Amino acid sequence: MQSDKESDVVRIDLTAEQKAQLKSATGRDAEAIELTMQELEARIAPRLAGNHNETFLLA
Amino acid sequence: MSAGEGLRTERLARAGALLRRRGDPAGAEPLLRAALAATEQAYPRDPARLAHALNELGLVCKDLARYDEARALYERALRLLLEAPGSQPGDIATLQHNLGGIEHARGDSVAGEPHARSGLALRLASGEGNGPALAADMIALGAILDARGEYAEAERLYLDGLAILEGDPDAHAPEIAVALNDLGASYAQRGMLSDAVAMLDRAAALKRRVLGPRHHELAVTLNNLAVVHERRGDHKHAAALYAEAVSILERSLGSAHPRTVSCRANEARCSAAADASTAG
Numbered sequence: 001m002q003s004d005k006e007s008d009v010v011r012i013d014l015t016a017e018q019k020a021q022l023k024s025a026t027g028r029d030a031e032a033i034e035l036t037m038q039e040l041e042a043r044i045a046p047r048l049a050g051n052h053n054e055t056f057l058l059a
Numbered sequence: 060m061s062a063g064e065g066l067r068t069e070r071l072a073r074a075g076a077l078l079r080r081r082g083d084p085a086g087a088e089p090l091l092r093a094a095l096a097a098t099e100q101a102y103p104r105d106p107a108r109l110a111h112a113l114n115e116l117g118l119v120c121k122d123l124a125r126y127d128e129a130r131a132l133y134e135r136a137l138r139l140l141l142e143a144p145g146s147q148p149g150d151i152a153t154l155q156h157n158l159g160g161i162e163h164a165r166g167d168s169v170a171g172e173p174h175a176r177s178g179l180a181l182r183l184a185s186g187e188g189n190g191p192a193l194a195a196d197m198i199a200l201g202a203i204l205d206a207r208g209e210y211a212e213a214e215r216l217y218l219d220g221l222a223i224l225e226g227d228p229d230a231h232a233p234e235i236a237v238a239l240n241d242l243g244a245s246y247a248q249r250g251m252l253s254d255a256v257a258m259l260d261r262a263a264a265l266k267r268r269v270l271g272p273r274h275h276e277l278a279v280t281l282n283n284l285a286v287v288h289e290r291r292g293d294h295k296h297a298a299a300l301y302a303e304a305v306s307i308l309e310r311s312l313g314s315a316h317p318r319t320v321s322c323r324a325n326e327a328r329c330s331a332a333a334d335a336s337t338a339g
Contacts, residue, residue, distance in 0.1 A: 048114045048136075048153040049076070050195050051121055051160040052237045053175075053202035054279045055244035056318060057286040059325045 009034050068097040076115055082274035082311050084122035091116045106143035110136035110150065114157065121161060122275070124317050130161045149192060152181035156196050159203060168206035175200040191231050194223035198238045205245045217242045233276075236265040240280045247287050259284040275318075278307040282322050285329070294333035301326035 013032045014022065022030055075090030095112040102108045117132035137154040140146040155178035162171030179196040187193065201216035221238045224231040243258030259280055266277040285300035305326050308319040 046111060047147070047192075048111060048150045048157075049118060050153045050156045050192065050199070051118055052195075052234075052276065053160050053163045053199040053241070054237055054276060055202050055205060055241045055283070056279050056321070057244050057247060057283045058321065059286050059289060059328070 064097070064101050068094060068101050071097060072112060072115065075119075079115065079119050079122070082270060082276065084119045084275075084311075085313070088116070088119050088123070091119055106139040106146065107150070110139050110154075113139075114154065117157060121157075121164060123312065124164070126161050126165050130158065133157050133161070148181055148185035149187050152178045152185060152196065153192070154178075155181060156199055159199060163199070163203050163206065166206070168203045171203045172200070172207070175203050189223050191224060191227075191234060194220035194231070194238075195234055197223075198234070198241060201238075201245075202241045205241065205248065208248075210245055210249055213245055214242070217245070232265055232269040236262045236269065236276070236280070239265065240276075240283065243280075243287075244283050247283065247290070252287050252291055255287045256284065259287065273307055273310060275308060275311040278304040278311070278322070279318070281307070282318075282325065285325065289325075289329050289332075294329050294336055298326060298329045298333045301329055 011032050011034045014030065019030065022028065071090050071094035075087045075094055078084075078087035078090065091112070095109075095116050098105075098108050098112040113132045113136035117129045117136070120126075120129035120132060133154050137151065137158070140151050140154065155174045159171040159174035159178060162168065162174065175196070179193075179200055182193050182196050197216040197220035201213040201220070204210075204213040204216070217238050221235065221242075224235045224238065228235060239258045239262035243255045243262060246252075246255035246258060263277065263280045263284060266274065266280055270277055281300045281304040285297040285304065288294075288300065289297035301322060304322050305319065308316060308322055312319055314320075314323075
């Protein structure tokens, strides 16, 4: 895994098995995937979702 | 736990969350219930994953007006995170936000305010900065204060929250629509009916665009707009808005949901008034 600090993009090189899985699932060839730090954090530890407190007026 | 089981759990959770966001809580519930069971089995010692699964199911229970169940799920998630070292303070803040939301939906703003204030304070202390989660906490607290008649603080929170969200309006459109709905409802409660219509019209247009025409959150704003038009004496316009809101609520939340029942009663009363004024 390599990180480009200037743009905060993380490159994750895929293993041979991961490349095969990607090819099987999408038909596409790729050597690596690139995610921003924000995207990576969301994958590793998705944050909890908040509810919406919406006012519902009574007539 | 095998990789396949982990993937299945993840897929159930993602599909359930997607249906919930699309406004189909009844469709989301069985998926999220299965995701929670699978998470409990596959990750029994992973508080963050368990809290996530509990919270998602809690959100759906809240949408379906099963408030006791939602609160129990949030409280279990909160206990797990509070007992686990290294939990994200922002997630604890979100659970306090959601616990406040349960009391708000129940109509008990006195019970909701400490949760909402605690969530906001935790968020500020979490180091997340002035992000959309902080704005959502401000707007949620504003709605609780509105219900208590504390309009000045509520309006300040709505406007401060909107200022944050409007930094990236496309990314935060659903939350902007919530803030506009709540601000419009607040103006309506204060008798500022023209300002209320302006805010609620914007909220309805935004919800229609980003959530679609069948989402129960759109119905909330249509109901509020109808209330304002009814108060201005425009019964025909109000009745049409109530009818659209009832149609959405019956499909998305069911005919026995408290909001459907309330909106249907509004529609019947307003339609009768519209008919009477036409006959007169």
